[in-house]
Amino acid sequence: MHSDLRVTFRLQAPNAQKVQLVPGGNDNGLGSGPFEMTKDEKGFWTVTTPPAVPGFHYYWFSVDGLAVNDPNTYTFFGWNKECSGIDIPDPQGDFYQVKDVPHGDLRSRWYYSKTTQSWRHIIVYTPPDYDANPKGRYPVLYLQHGSGESERSWAEQGRVNFILDNLIAAKKARPMIVVLENGMVASKPGAAPGAGGRRNEAFAEVVIQDLIPYIDGAFRTLPDRMNRAIAGLSMGAGQALQIGLSNLDKFAYIGAFSGGGIRNFDLNTSYNGVFRDPAAFNKRVRVLWFGAGSAEAARMTAVKESVEAMNKAGIKAVWFESPGTSHEWQTWRRSLHDFAPRLFQR
Amino acid sequence: MHSDLRVTFRLQAPNAQKVQLVPGGNDNGLGSGPFEMTKDEKGFWTVTTPPAVPGFHYYWFSVDGLAVNDPNTYTFFGWNKECSGIDIPDPQGDFYQVKDVPHGDLRSRWYYSKTTQSWRHIIVYTPPDYDANPKGRYPVLYLQHGSGESERSWAEQGRVNFILDNLIAAKKARPMIVVLENGMVASKPGAAPGAGGRRNEAFAEVVIQDLIPYIDGAFRTLPDRMNRAIAGLSMGAGQALQIGLSNLDKFAYIGAFSGGGIRNFDLNTSYNGVFRDPAAFNKRVRVLWFGAGSAEAARMTAVKESVEAMNKAGIKAVWFESPGTSHEWQTWRRSLHDFAPRLFQR
Numbered sequence A, B: 001m002h003s004d005l006r007v008t009f010r011l012q013a014p015n016a017q018k019v020q021l022v023p024g025g026n027d028n029g030l031g032s033g034p035f036e037m038t039k040d041e042k043g044f045w046t047v048t049t050p051p052a053v054p055g056f057h058y059y060w061f062s063v064d065g066l067a068v069n070d071p072n073t074y075t076f077f078g079w080n081k082e083c084s085g086i087d088i089p090d091p092q093g094d095f096y097q098v099k100d101v102p103h104g105d106l107r108s109r110w111y112y113s114k115t116t117q118s119w120r121h122i123i124v125y126t127p128p129d130y131d132a133n134p135k136g137r138y139p140v141l142y143l144q145h146g147s148g149e150s151e152r153s154w155a156e157q158g159r160v161n162f163i164l165d166n167l168i169a170a171k172k173a174r175p176m177i178v179v180l181e182n183g184m185v186a187s188k189p190g191a192a193p194g195a196g197g198r199r200n201e202a203f204a205e206v207v208i209q210d211l212i213p214y215i216d217g218a219f220r221t222l223p224d225r226m227n228r229a230i231a232g233l234s235m236g237a238g239q240a241l242q243i244g245l246s247n248l249d250k251f252a253y254i255g256a257f258s259g260g261g262i263r264n265f266d267l268n269t270s271y272n273g274v275f276r277d278p279a280a281f282n283k284r285v286r287v288l289w290f291g292a293g294s295a296e297a298a299r300m301t302a303v304k305e306s307v308e309a310m311n312k313a314g315i316k317a318v319w320f321e322s323p324g325t326s327h328e329w330q331t332w333r334r335s336l337h338d339f340a341p342r343l344f345q346r
Helices: A160-169 A199-218 A235-245 A278-284 A294-312 A329-342 B160-169 B199-218 B235-246 B278-284 B294-312 B329-342
Strands: A008-012 A019-023 A044-048 A055-063 A066-068 A075-078 A081-088 A105-113 A118-126 A140-144 A177-180 A228-233 A253-257 A287-293 A318-322 B008-012 B019-023 B044-048 B055-063 B066-068 B075-078 B081-088 B105-113 B118-126 B140-144 B177-180 B228-233 B253-257 B287-293 B318-322
Touching: A008 A055, A055 A075, A055 A329, A066 B066, A105 A160, A105 A199, A118 A160, A118 A199, A140 A199, A140 A235, A160 A177, A160 A329, A177 A199, A199 A235, A228 A235, A228 A329, A235 A253, A253 A329, A287 A294, A287 A329, A294 A318, A318 A329, B008 B055, B055 B075, B055 B329, B105 B160, B105 B199, B118 B160, B118 B199, B140 B199, B140 B235, B160 B177, B160 B329, B177 B199, B199 B235, B228 B235, B228 B329, B235 B253, B253 B329, B287 B294, B287 B329, B294 B318, B318 B329
Parallel strands: A140 A177, A140 A228, A228 A253, A253 A287, A287 A318, B140 B177, B140 B228, B228 B253, B253 B287, B287 B318
Antiparallel strands: A008 A044, A019 A055, A055 A066, A055 A081, A075 A081, A105 A118, A105 B105, A118 A177, B008 B044, B019 B055, B055 B066, B055 B081, B075 B081, B105 B118, B118 B177
């Protein structure tokens, strides 16, 4: 990584004919590649990108057409596969660094879902004082990843634990439990993950029928709507809105990070008329939050228009914009950092 | 996977000239490859292995000489890099499956090490009743991976949590905390992981000066030698012996899985004479455990000879053999399954 945030990538593949650096997706802060790499006499292929946007970027190499991860990095699940990743430092990125503050746990757990008829792996963040305060009960945020990612994404790419640790230490957010599930639910047991048109409905069943009862039984939660939030990014934003707005007896806080636009927002008909009475809605839904990166504005028109229409109609909806970032994790780290302090305040 | 445990691997790489399936290491239960793959007219390369040994096996492909992971699997850190892995079912493998028993947590934690001058990631297994029993205190097993692996290996490849959950549910092992650290410690701050001749000494400093005090402060442990064990596999077996036998004021149980042979065992001089008085040693060290897979016998001669020499000299040392397995995770899952029930019994 150079001081101007250009990044040089190098891969040894002496027998290859054509090697490219492939950033994951068109919105990638490494640039919109693929970038052609050039070979030296020792068989090393090299390319230097333009200055990169701060934050986490997926990438891989294309070696004679085969997608290959960087052999010298850890990998991260995204794009429905293991991907290499690089994290470009952000001068304002202190909020997601590990610091000398009390740290919560990220707990791997398995629970049985009747809906999917399988054991499911979840990751649960418990706040720093959870163990030392054995009579304490905590509000819960259900926080979802995007399409092609997994329950590990917020823990690894998102750094949810450091963001919460730092906010809690600064008394900017209430100590809370955060639950990470896998939203790529098959439409029926045995089908491929994320397959079929009923994916979001199937995931809603998992959350409402299996996950919430499990969490409220296994952790010391405050098990009521005023202490339960749901949010997600991209595909997960749509899931958060669908699950949240359809279950307002269970959730009072909803966050849609880079997604969840309501096409042709209509006060009377959208989401089965939940918005029809703005005053009642505002009283019931304590936070309705939308956000996106400024560099993904073109993709987020529907979301921003929804928010404007809601606000015009008297629905209190928050709009947040992450400067300079696109459909990537830096937008979502910043989104969580803005969203979490608004939760569970009376 | 075929019913006789042969496994067919397939990779689409139409532009490649030569593709091989590479099992990780000569002791790999997939066979001692590399196995040449053959290409069909659609560009799919295929090979079928001989019947595989039950358990977890690292593998990757060699595509024109470049090591490439299977694009359709999760990856696991081993051989100092991310590797593909396959888990061949074992008819006697029920003990490491997720079952309908109370489950403990695998907790990701970060703590600051003065020795390495860095935040270190650890994974801590807490037993199923840890939360519900807020005054309970628990014994601790420090459990190490092998060379080129990481603190995640026992959680992912080893399934330590399911092995302990099942043993605890059957009342075959005492509820215990298990701590997973990264033994590939640099010989000095800033050096490459695992580099230099002082690796094991540096790791011993981390464990004794930083890790044990942190764990005893952050978790409800029983913080005395009769409630503290250390074990590891391969490189970690050597570390467990070195750290354990040099710190008998801190450990009463030591396990060496597939490693840690003491060359030219001498009652008077080995490990600074710790074995000199067998009766005193047997009283002080409640369990000294060695084991290996029967298929790695040739590599484990030094270990087995050490155990025989110890027993001949009156030192009580356990010898365990995992039938049919080699220097691989199935040996170590079985080793833990034999070792853990022997711990913390009075």
